[in-house]
Amino acid sequence: MADRTRFALVGTGNRGTTMWGRDLLAGWRPEVDLVGICDTNPLRAERARTMIGSNAPIYTDIETTLREAKPELVIVCTPDSTHDDIIIAALEAGCNVITEKPMTTTLEKIRRIRQAERRTGRRVDVSFNYRFAPTAHRLKSLLLDGAIGTLTSIDFHWYLDTLHGADYFRRWHAYAANSGSLFVHKATHHFDLLNWYVGADPESVSAFGQLRNYGAAGPFRGERCRTCPHADRCDYFFDITTDEFLETLYEDPSDLDGYVRDACVYREDIDIPDTMTANIRYENEVVVSYSLNTYMPIEGHHIAFNGTRGRIEIRQYERQPWETPKADEILLVHNFGGGVERISVPHAPGGHYGGDNLMRDVILRGAADPLGQRAGSRAGAMSVVTGIAAFQSARTGETVRIADLGGID
Template structure:
């Protein structure tokens, strides 16, 4: 069997592990790493050692493409850079896998969609949450019509003070880099909704604010390692206690000035940390969504309300008490008619990232003849619709107006896709 030769673009945490070391460890019979692109040479060298590869290092994609002929580029750079790299790779005649979000603006979405159409190559967006066993089971229940026609959804995501704060230490804390967490983080959640409901978001309204981090903090310093308030700051992060991050970022910061332990209270942080959104879908499903970034718990609550019942789950990822290593989906019927009024469906947590979702996604992409019966493999349209939902939410939170997705990108909202036309209003 012929291996797919791939170039890894960007060697941050995700690139070095998920698409580097872990990919080679589990899928070596299907892939071969032929090049690594990283503008910081020290980080690139250390990432290459962590991956266990002898692939040549390049400072940019153009120099790599001039010497290498990979079949595939895997893009793991900061969000605002994705479009340039994706377009350059497509134009060179190779396929692309990109980390989410696909990109950060309407103009960048257009560039990617145009290049994919023009070149005939393929872009996969790594929406690994679709592959998590619990998400797949919920999709099966919805597809089977277990609760009839879905009318509304309650979806609330909680990031704890370890995970949530980390976004505010890094480049994600600036809208120009990440599009805000409405785009960077919530792109996962908006994509799940689009996929679960098999429809497009139509209208979005939102409230959001910076209530805990940034200028709302009681004090600030240049970075955690040099901060005079380290002894009194609840968010103090000692990078030396994490050998992986210390190796990948601390010494390399002397080259590019990027500190992995930035102060979460920097006054120029411009993304919200508390967000609520209302979404109306083309099939007339109404969604209530929220994201909070400084909780004592990590996980989410999700409920689908239908004409024949309700599907509900509370997934625990981290909390100050013990929970079973499994999820319990509640299938609650309005009219049991001899069936169980409440059915508890237990889904075990599997090993690997996202309870096995990362492995299942890599199987789908790299193993031949994989059946995609749930439509889990996501392309540019899915990537675009989730980003558009995030852009609409951020825009609404700043303007106070309801944002029509079709006005942001009419050519995509009315492109004749089965998603956009299924069960029209």
């Protein structure tokens, strides 16, 4: 099909191999043609290519990929701190870009990406799939319809369980130089949702962050689970041999670059917090109370919107030790004796309750986007800036004004 968009996949970790590789070709093959796979680890790239079901050529650097594969679109799934150089190279080569979130990790990197986007006239899309989940769509619609009057405050609390949360501390994310901390890497999702729901930019952030469970807070430590002498008594022991996908993608390839997928969650050099809270004030005077915890017995989030005419509340379950319905229940509670409306939102098929599929439809098929769910580089920048401000506040103990950071343009 001559009209398919030629794309190159850069980064063949879990997300690149599945979401933007195998799953993308399975559902959007009429729209896209994978013409190149790039990873600094060629063995991992070969394993990923087999999993994806492609015969695209493999490259180990972005420059050769762009020159020989000649893509029109580049999808970036590498570690966060490397995004900027790859994005800019792709833009300069005339490509549009889809990047995994966060878009990048520092203010200087944000500015470089934004300048390159303007200079080249190409587009950067940020993969904020949570915006596209059916429940997020309904919440945004209720806010726009004025269901609770003027929005004044939000309570937003995210819970990562001991499977998901611990995994960030096994991997490259555990170092601020790579991820910007989970205030940037993970909370970029949450801060983007908040920015989108509120419809304004954050003005100031005051935050706390501590390492209470992982890293040096742990009772013992090793190099990795596979060789750990404490495996029989560690609650976080992970046997990678029980996961064929991860073992294939990471174990043998680790001989080439030293990156193991089961590093000890108690490594003493881990330098990011695992317990985080933040208060955010927006330019339109909405205030937010936010938290992120990474070692809970449950996975999911709670969000409540408080307004002059009522409250919208939801508790979304992703994983927990009890059965829950295959739908989310939004509680719309009215002031002044108006009672409560219970709004059921069924889960849609696919990752993130259908958000992954709907996002790909909007970006790659041009599906309608009346709520502005498609996120460009400015949205990507503002979520990262919020996280940078939170991490800085947590380290210094001072409230950070966004304007004092110097701007993103």
